[in-house]
Amino acid sequence: MNKRFFSKNRLWMALLSLLALMILVAGCGDQASPADQAPAEEQQQQQSQQSESESQSSFPVTITDASGYEVVIEEEPQRIVSVIPSATETAFALGLGDRIVGVSDWDNYPEEVNEKEKIGGLEINTEKVLSLEPDLVLAHPTNGEAIGVLRELGLNVLVLDANNLEEVYALINTMAKATGSQDQAAALIEQMKQVRDEVVKAVSDVPQDGRKKVWVEVSAELYTAGKGTFIDELITLAGAENVAAEVEGWVQMSEEKVIEKNPDVILTTYGYYVPDAADKIKQREAWQVVSAVQNGHVYNIDSDSVTRPGPRLVNALKEMAQYIYPEQFER
Amino acid sequence: MDNLRKRPWIIKTMGWSAVLLSLLVVMAVWSVSTGSADISFLTVWKIIAGGIPLFTSWMDPSSWTDAEEVIVWQIRLPRIFLAAIVGMGLAVAGVAFQGVLRNPLADPYILGVSSGAAFGAALVILLGWQQGWFGAWTLPITAFASAMLTLLIVYRLALIRHRIEMDTILLAGVVVQSFVGAALSFILAISNEHMQQIVFWLMGSLALSKWEFGWVVAPLVVAGSLIIWFFTRELNIIALGEESAYHVGVEVDRIRIVLLVMASLITGAAVSVSGTIGFVGMIVPHIARFLVGSDHRILLPVSAFLGASLLIAADTLARSVMDPRELPIGVITAFLGAPFFAFLLRRRKNKYF
């Protein structure tokens, strides 16, 4: 074993480790940037969606959807398949429930979806979709490849997406335009704005320095919702401060950070599949110093209404606000 | 003293152990002082001293907050403790597996122990049994039990005419692992909202560690490691050839079984509380060989200390690199491990590791 041979290799080792670390750090940076750009693009798209939906045209209509695709709808759709629960909810709210012939396995709201044909969950069963002979398929960007496949099969696929309340209104308008239900859309949006304003008004006299800190726990592994999520927007609208506001999107937070932030209220969204989720948080040994645990302000909220870009978001907003500032709603 | 001089391995072991024990302490000090919560180095150590009965009276508890005390004593320290135990266990198991199978690519998961544990854990999560018969312990206990069950199946498959051939047991491991892997994929496919939790478990993490986890796993890991250490002389002899080992009176078959079972036991215990953390069990023995040579008597304790230090370091990076986010620790171990392994591959001078 030659000494020089060794030291040269040690140097290589050091360089390699350094490289690995750099890639790691660079990777983290890269991850953040698309998320930064996304809202801007979205907004542009949103504007185009909005401007088109404003013109109350009858069929045929041409809509540039969230996937950037020009969807041409010749006549008013009578058989609609929704492969994403948020679209189903919105469609039902627009009174299109009777026209829906197929929904995804994930669909659970409103109750009527249980009587609809299921077309698959993670993997969309294209054969099933085809057999339902839909004249419109409602989808979301997360449906991914399936969108292209369905289009190639000659189906009219409308991809809908929204990342904040304003975009949800636009989404509702786009769907309305595609289905000829503009009047219902106007009423629905009006109703949503009313609930929203009611909440905002209720919490309006919470002083800036008296805003409560809220920790939203999406899973027991401390996944949470950072900036750019509906949850973050709703917490802000409810006049509170999201503990995870400094991070983007859905992330796993370090436990000590949460404890250091000392949230006043803890909201969990996984209570529907983990029994006693709130109680378990209250029992965490290390969390006994957290003010929310000390004061018992730990609540389960409905996961679907806070994550699905649909009409129920405002209900979730109200529910959250009532948990965070019960005294503001008692009056 | 004269007797000692003639046994250089004891001196070498003690010397390296002292060096690596210091490394372990340095890692632990760095780790406990690092984190997303902003607590100064001095405060951390005041809090630690405040928690040790002898020093309590000298410390002024009003100089830190309750939250800070909880962060140090109930979040950082148990996590470091568990990282050390798991790292030590995986490294020791890696040495044992590589030595017994005489295969430098062997790692603690080679006989399917980890996939067995993962299957058990996934099943518990899928069925929502986290608060089952054993309370918070349901998941670790089930993971451990299914790991041992997997080992039993592999062992039973490889047992032909009352003998276990090493090639056969490796193949049996592969077969069982792919079967259990398929079952795991099936669970994932039907897991819906539980998928994230299962994936989280599969990637391995030391987040949310509790003192109790460490205290339960430590005796298993330490006792198993000691037993393996008693057989390192035999491992050296086996390394020179199985047949020749038999001829100097080593009961090769029996010792191999004892070592495989011990190493799997340790692995099962580690995996049941931390998930499947990759690379440590394979890499650490190689780093140790690079430092101290191939004598298992030295290699084993050195790997144990090194494994503990490495996992503490990896976990500290996992929770601080993208602060306040947590990264899966497996990402860190693979990022550090793969380049290092590439380096070792280039350096290797013969086919015997």
Added chain:
Amino acid sequence: MLDVKGVCKSYDGNRVLDDITFEVKRGECLGIIGPNGSGKSTLIRILSAMEKPDQGEIRIHQVPIEKFTAKELARTMAVLSQGGLQPYPVTVEEAVMMGRYPYQKWYRQESREDQRVVQKILQETGLSEMADRYLDELSGGERQRVAIARAMAQEPDIMLLDEPTTFLDIGYQISLLNRLKEWQRKNASTMVMVLHDLNLAIQYCDRILLMEKGKVCKWGSGHEVIDAAVLHRIYGVRPVIIEHPQLKVPQIILQSEPVSS
């Protein structure tokens, strides 16, 4: 010392050893010869208790071999198998020390006695100056010397060698066999070795066991065993047999062409 009585062994119905009976007296050196496939290696495996015979028994010091524990057997009998030692990075001294394993309790490290024996053997086998070198840096011949030193460190009554001279040049072959004979004489030990080279077998062994198709064909001194007709039958060659000018034992000269008669 070593009694073999009626040993039979079959694999999948093929009889590999058939009623093998012989004995080796204390201080004697027995050479086992025979063509490939005559059952020599199987016999060695059974003699070293790696395998059990289907029938018959083997006794060492009148005690059936299966009564020995692994360590007891290793203290009584050292075996040098064909595999030799793998080039694993341990030092020569450590490798020889492994021969003391059967004398060590599981919790005890090597004793002074172990140290003394190892140093003595390193000296006797001329390995002292390479005691700190690693096995993986040695040549095949050097590793074979280490293997023999390790077997000697077991201080056995019987040494069993399976073709110890394979792959060695003639210089190594002779020095190795001389060293073994020297060791045997000094310790009054017993040796059993399988050899391919008939001439070496005749020169170094007191008695020869010639095997043919799993049976003992001949068992006796070199003069008794070496017979041109028998060798022709077994090996298919017609050897010329002459007498060694100094040792006065028969030696075999091979011919490239069969002698036309």
